Amino acid sequence: MTANTALRKVPARAPGAGGAPARTPRRRPASPTRRSGWTPWLYLLPALVLLGGLLVYPIYQLGLISFLEYTQAQVSGGEPTTFQGFGNYATLFGDSQFWQVLLATVVFATACVLATLIVGCALAVLLTRIRALPRLALMMAALGAWATPAITGSTVWVFLFDPDFGPVNKVLGLGDFSWTYGRYSAFALVLLEVLWCSFPFVMVTVYAGIRAIPSEVLEAASLDGASQWRIWRSVMAPMLRPILIVVTIQSVIWDFKVFTQIYVMTNGGGIAGQNLVLNVYAYQKAFASSQYSLGSAIGVVMLVILLAVTLVYLRLVRRQGEEL
Numbered sequence: 664m665t666a667n668t669a670l671r672k673v674p675a676r677a678p679g680a681g682g683a684p685a686r687t688p689r690r691r692p693a694s695p696t697r698r699s700g701w702t703p704w705l706y707l708l709p710a711l712v713l714l715g716g717l718l719v720y721p722i723y724q725l726g727l728i729s730f731l732e733y734t735q736a737q738v739s740g741g742e743p744t745t746f747q748g749f750g751n752y753a754t755l756f757g758d759s760q761f762w763q764v765l766l767a768t769v770v771f772a773t774a775c776v777l778a779t780l781i782v783g784c785a786l787a788v789l790l791t792r793i794r795a796l797p798r799l800a801l802m803m804a805a806l807g808a809w810a811t812p813a814i815t816g817s818t819v820w821v822f823l824f825d826p827d828f829g830p831v832n833k834v835l836g837l838g839d840f841s842w843t844y845g846r847y848s849a850f851a852l853v854l855l856e857v858l859w860c861s862f863p864f865v866m867v868t869v870y871a872g873i874r875a876i877p878s879e880v881l882e883a884a885s886l887d888g889a890s891q892w893r894i895w896r897s898v899m900a901p902m903l904r905p906i907l908i909v910v911t912i913q914s915v916i917w918d919f920k921v922f923t924q925i926y927v928m929t930n931g932g933g934i935a936g937q938n939l940v941l942n943v944y945a946y947q948k949a950f951a952s953s954q955y956s957l958g959s960a961i962g963v964v965m966l967v968i969l970l971a972v973t974l975v976y977l978r979l980v981r982r983q984g985e986e987l
Contacts, residue, residue, distance in 0.1 A: 722966065729959035738955070751960045760936070761944070761961075768919065768940040771850060775857045775918040780911060782858060783865025788895060790870045802867070809863035817927035820856045843929055846937040853924050853938070861917065865910045872906040873899060905979075912976040916969055922946070941965050 704711075729751055736742045755761050786805070790798050808816070824831050826839040842852045876899065884894045900907070922942035929938040932947065939947070941961060949958025 725959050725962050725966070728955055729963050731956055733955040733959070735953035738953075747956065751956045755957055755960045755964070764939045764941055764944045767938075771854070771940060772915065772918040772921070775854055775861070775921070776911065776914045778854060778858045779861045779865055779914050779918070780907070783862040783910070784869050784895075784907075786862065786866045787869035787873060788891070788899075790866070791873055805863035805866055808859055809861075811860060813860065813923040814927060816860050817856055817924045820852065820859075821928050824852055844934065846933065849929050849933055849938045853921075853928050856924050856928065857918060857921060861914065865914070868906055868910050869903060872903045876902055908979050909976070912972060912979070915972055916976075919969060919972075920965065 730747060730749075731737075732745045732747050737744050786801070790801065793801070821843075823829050824842045826832055826841045832838065832840055843849045880898060880902075881894065884898050889897070920942050921940060925932065925938060925940050925943050926946070931951075932939040932943045936944075936947075942965070945958045945961035945965070948954045948961060
């Protein structure tokens with residue numbers, strides 16, 4: 664065999680380190696970010712359709728009526744509706760009672776939120792200090808209060824503080840003192856009922872967050888001589904900040920649109936409307952006075968305020984998810 668023939672039988676090698684044969688490059692699998700962005704929306708489509716039917720159309724009707732002259736005559740079909748533009752809003756914003764009710768609503772909601780957070784957080788810390796059986800009893804009692812319908816709880820609280828038959832006045836020795844007669848005492852009574860049915864959510868949520876904190880951190884703070892208040896303020900509260908933000912914003916939304924407690928416990932807003940909040944004020948304008956346009960305008964104003972709070976809430980939740 665000649666040298667040239669032997670060389671022809673040797674397989675060709677691609678240039679490379681050590682004369683290794685060349686490998687065919689493989690294609691990388693498609694990144695998840697490159698996949699279709701419509702997949703999550705397909706899963707959400709049934710819920711979006713349901714929410715659209717339950718929310719979008721009523722909101723559309725609410726906004727439409729706020730731009731019309733819509734009174735009892737139009738409801739009965741006796742007169743055609745006329746377009747008012749922003750006239751209903753001008754009438755509403757020019758009414759001094761609206762601004763008084765708005766201020767009362769903001770102050771009342773703020774007081775309810777602060778009281779709910781203080782009591783809920785305090786009881787959440789207490790749950791971590793007591794034994795299993797008292798903890799279970801407190802949890803069951805709190806969840807029972809949370810599950811009670813608002814109209815039922817309001818009726819019970821009115822009976823408890825009744826000047827003639829209520830046990831609270833007898834125990835405190837207040838005689839025939841009427842809690843719902845004065846403006847501030849009525850607001851205080853409603854605040855107690857709102858607190859009673861709202862603190863369980865804060866308590867359970869914060870308690871779950873405390874349980875997620877490593878025990879070594881709390882033990883180290885205790886060994887350093889920190890008091891319980893210092894441990895909460897310097898250790899627990901910063902670690903629970905995302906949870907506290909969520910429960911605060913949700914409490915703001917719930918307490919800002921309180922209706923049942925005010926309407927039931929103050930008999931529709933108190934004497935001469937001294938205990939009105941925006942929800943009850945809108946109800947009185949729309950159904951008691953048959954000014955449906957003004958009632959709808961109040962509803963739109965409340966919707967805008969709560970929408971702004973909700974957007975802040977969603978932004979904070981999204982930021983929290985990105986941090987995690």
